[in-house]
Amino acid sequence: xxxxxxxxxxxxxxxxxxxxxxxxxxxxxxxxxxxxxxxxxxxxxxxxxxxxxxxxxxxxxxxxxxxxxxxxxxxxxxxxxxxxxxxxxxxxxxxxxxxxxxxxxxxxxxxxxxxxxxxxxxxxxxxxxxxxxxxxxxxxxxxxxxxxxxxxxxxxxxxxxxxxxxxxxxxxxxxxxxxxxxxxxxxxxxxxxxxxxxxxxxxxxxxxxxxxxxxxxxxxxxxxxxxxxxxxxxxxxxxxxxxxxxxxxxxxxxxxxxxxxxxxxxxxxxxxxxxxxxxxxxxxxxxxxxxxxxxxxxxxxxxxxxxxxxxxxxxxxxxxxxxxxxxxxxxxxxxxxxxxxxxx
Numbered sequence: 001x002x003x004x005x006x007x008x009x010x011x012x013x014x015x016x017x018x019x020x021x022x023x024x025x026x027x028x029x030x031x032x033x034x035x036x037x038x039x040x041x042x043x044x045x046x047x048x049x050x051x052x053x054x055x056x057x058x059x060x061x062x063x064x065x066x067x068x069x070x071x072x073x074x075x076x077x078x079x080x081x082x083x084x085x086x087x088x089x090x091x092x093x094x095x096x097x098x099x100x101x102x103x104x105x106x107x108x109x110x111x112x113x114x115x116x117x118x119x120x121x122x123x124x125x126x127x128x129x130x131x132x133x134x135x136x137x138x139x140x141x142x143x144x145x146x147x148x149x150x151x152x153x154x155x156x157x158x159x160x161x162x163x164x165x166x167x168x169x170x171x172x173x174x175x176x177x178x179x180x181x182x183x184x185x186x187x188x189x190x191x192x193x194x195x196x197x198x199x200x201x202x203x204x205x206x207x208x209x210x211x212x213x214x215x216x217x218x219x220x221x222x223x224x225x226x227x228x229x230x231x232x233x234x235x236x237x238x239x240x241x242x243x244x245x246x247x248x249x250x251x252x253x254x255x256x257x258x259x260x261x262x263x264x265x266x267x268x269x270x271x272x273x274x275x276x277x278x279x280x281x282x283x284x285x286x287x288x289x290x291x292x293x294x295x296x297x298x299x300x301x302x303x304x305x306x307x308x309x310x311x312x313x314x315x316x317x318x319x320x321x322x323x324x325x326x327x328x329x330x331x332x333x334x335x336x337x338x339x340x341x342x343x344x
Contacts, residue, residue: 009085187304267323
């Protein structure tokens with residue numbers, strides 16, 4: 001018995017054009033920061049999504065409390081839509097779910113999204129729940145590992161929802177370039193997947209065949225996500241791609257060797273598009289062709305970096321790929337997570 005990914009769903013708030021966001025808000029926000037326009041132009045993002053559209057409202061001076069209240073208001077309908085779509089795709093009802101896991105690093109409330117959404121969706125009162133908080137962009141992969149273990153051990157379906165509303169954390173204007181980079185890349189999305197118990201050879205979906213993690217604590221200061229009085233503030237070092245280049249090859253080799261596979265055997269690469277340089281590093285150090293990262297580049301261009309939800313969006317792009325798929329994501333730690341998904 002194994003855990004098989006059988007359904008996926010997404011929900012996206014208002015789409016904004018990257019150039020319009022620059023011209024209508026960020027050009028004034030970063031007036032005097034000479035590199036800011038170049039950063040926005042080179043982000044690889046053409047369009048993204050925002051519950052707090054900077055063209056309509058400037059929330060950069062809001063308190064963290066006000067942002068958290070807005071998070072609950074916006075996240076509930078998006079999360080409900082994404083989970084309902086994933087369950088429908090899997091052919092399941094809310095009452096069939098045994099575990100509901102929610103990953104988010106952009107908002108907190110108690111009762112959390114897991115409790116509120118489970119009630120709204122009509123999940124059973126004996127439902128088990130898991131909240132994966134503040135892991136950042138890679139949280140979907142350990143989330144998959146956790147729900148996969150549950151499905152395998154309990155023979156019950158499980159749902160993972162990643163819901164990230166980064167637009168609620170636009171910061172006051174500062175001259176630090178890492179803030180410009182964050183505001184050029186990050187976006188909002190909710191994405192959900194369903195895992196069910198299954199056996200190899202049944203052809204039901206993609207089987208979760210392995211997960212590998214690697215954390216380099218010596219570079220923990222390279223990527224941070226700090227809670228401040230004015231929302232959550234991203235710290236982002238330009239050395240992040242260099243650190244990833246030291247570890248990505250070993251992580252992928254360990255993942256594939258455990259399944260008796262080689263890089264050449266992988267049919268699809270769902271690489272978290274943290275930014276264009278991140279994708280370049282993965283391509284170059286794994287010896288991939290540029291077209292093998294087309295799904296990741298497309299998601300970055302059309303949706304931006306939606307933190308933990310992003311790799312699930314890339315997996316959706318690869319839904320019709322026939323063969324092994326590797327999903328990879330990166331975040332604070334610095335941490336790399338990779339999962340292997342095989343045809344069931």
